[in-house]
Amino acid sequence: MSRHEKHKSHRVGWLRAAVLGANDGIVSTASLIIGVAAASSTQDNILLVGVAGLVAGAMSMAAGEYVSVSSQSDTENADLALEKKSLEHDFEFEKDELAEIYESxxxxPVLAVQVAQQLMAHDALGAHARDEIGISTSATxxxxxAAVSSACTFTVGAALPLLVAWVIPGRFLISAVAILSLLFLALLGGLAARAGGASMTIGACRVTFWGALAMALTAGVGRFFGVAA
Known part of the structure; x- marks a missing residue:
């Protein structure tokens, strides 16, 4: 019976954007709510700030991911165009270059030349994109x-602490948002690690640590300016 390994690297693109969006949504919105609540604001103001943060954050994540990944795509396309031009003008040189890569x-040496010849006969640009430039179809x-994934997951992530702030008002708001948001982060980190084939414990701990730090800092800022006011 043959065995087929289930690799996870093809998930890198969407998984990175999704995890980043959800993590940022939970951390930024929870921190914003806690900071404003620590300044002794009313629940209406807290919810207003939270909703504004959700909308602004989702749009910022979408725009940032689109611009960033578009820049990467532009670079890849420029490299492919350059390689295509080189193949058209000096095919033999490109074949030797590919053979040297396989030899290294x-x-x-003889087998390297044969492999280069056969791969280039099948798909010359694809062979050079993969083995010379390092562009893989699974990671294009x-x-x-990336933009849609980040915006949607940010919205979902931000909605969680916002919902907690709406359901649990009053003096329990800060502790409820903090505790439940950290639980959300731990769950997110664990699931993301599992999807990527890594340790769920490590994934949960690292996002929880940074989330707790962000909330503590914003709570301190809110408390300071609330007292100062």
Missing amino acids: RGLD AQPVQ
């Missing part, structure tokens, strides 16, 4: 996918 990876930049 451990192939016999996709700006729209």
